[in-house]
Amino acid sequence: MKLVLKNTVGYVDERIQITKKEVPCLDSSWHYHAQYELLYVSKGSGIRFVGDSVSQFSPGDLVLVGPYLPHLWRNDPSYYQASGEKDVMAMVLKFTPHFIGEGTFELPEFSEVARLLEESKYGVCFGQGISERLHDELVGIAELPPPIKSIRLLDILARLSMTADKTVLSSTDMRQYTTENSQRIDTVLKFISDNYASYIGLQDVADVACMTTNSFCRFFKRMTNKSFTQFLNEVRIRNASRLLVQEDYSVSEVCYMVGYNSITNFNRQFKQIMGKTPNSYRQDL
Template identity: 40%
Template sequence: MKLHLLDRSNRIKNSSFTITENRYPFFLKIWHYHQELELVVIQKSTGTRFIGDNIEKFNVGDVVLIGKNLPHMWLNDKEYFEEDSKLEAHALAIHFKEDFAGQGFFDMPEMNAIEKLIDKSKYGIKFSGDLTLIREWINNLRNLEDFDKVIKFIQILNNLARHKDYKLLSSNGFINSFKMTEKHNLNKVYEFIIKNFREQISLADVADIACMNPSAFSRFFKRVNRKTFSEYLNEVRVGYACKLLIEEKYNISEICFESGFNNISNFNRQFKKTMKYAPTDYIKFHAQRA
């Protein structure tokens, strides 16, 4: 799964930001990034959301802000790819540059909350709680005249900046190391992990991709990510397991192997280490919040 840089400069050239309505049988399976920030509202469809090294289920109504140059992909569930499927993937996406309102605009004291929001977006942000008004504003944004559209969008960002119920998605280690990928080939390592985490992956496999010997790669990876390669891989697998547990399509034993673990005891141990819950307790915890 190759990482693609998407050039949106032509689309955004004649406006300060763009609003795109995406309607497909399924979202395009492209692991990609771009210089623009992206605010997404899922109107219809379900699946798995990949943002940096975060893997979670996505649902109708989700509101997510993705920072510039942060790799991401929306992968619909299997039934969307069936030949006779009549399902639809539908989302609204707003793309904008950090300085879309003018150089230094968000440096003003009155814009401090939005400036912080933009900074946090480098991790990816999933908003929760009551987002009814924000979704309504985003849905109606395309119907406004140019001036009113810009004012309303700034209002949307301000509302999101002051929204208390949110979650940062990607890890600090991924963000820091992704900045160094051109020099150290870590980008290819992340691509390989996301494509193959359900299979058995060895340190030697990824060291070879990074063009380093295993010992040197192990030291480098830990220095950059502040965790070992095996810890990183287990966290990716646990993230995918969380998505499967929430879907309730498989039992825990099946999820263990579907996520890339080779025995149930190790799965339980790694899951609890990462999530602070055993898998069964995680299901109960999520059911209470649903």
């Protein structure tokens, strides 16, 4: 995998490009592009990376990603097992800033939409309430004639701009305008997401990046805005939270399944990242 700038010929001249995805691993790599992207997951679960945000996703996940903001949705490992077939369905809407006309969002009546698009440079996740209300519009937009697609997308953005049920994802502006070091960080992210359940030491991941440990620490912090240990803990805990909700494993079983060998450390990290203990998290859902 590598962090890539997506700009294929088929996208360049289209103001709106809509894709229905029905295969595991929604993205092939941690990537960014010049368009805005509104991604709606109707079926499927896993982990998403948006800027420096690491979180789980499940059916109903609706996220707006701004131009040049690196992102990646990866399905759970069970989706790739030959023995089990799990449904995946996501709508990916990519659009340019001028999909409805030059200067539209500079007009006063579109100020709320303009504010939402500005927020998207950090990534914006919308709540289940607004996601459910927009389900039919999001799933059906691909079948509409081109003029109606533009009108429907504008309506969706207008409704999203008026909801308070949303969360900004990345804590800092992580937009990328160069592919420098992209191959290296993408290899590292894939290694972490594929091996988080096993022991991963700093030397292990530095070797994957072909760097010394000191150089790797500086590099990883610069590219993700997080230390390697912090990032690894977030990936493990987000996967643990999914297992606690979706499966019947005990807390201690989940602890070892996501790569921890100490229940005390697991509980501490879980509370620090999720705001409550594993048992409380499970009971509150």
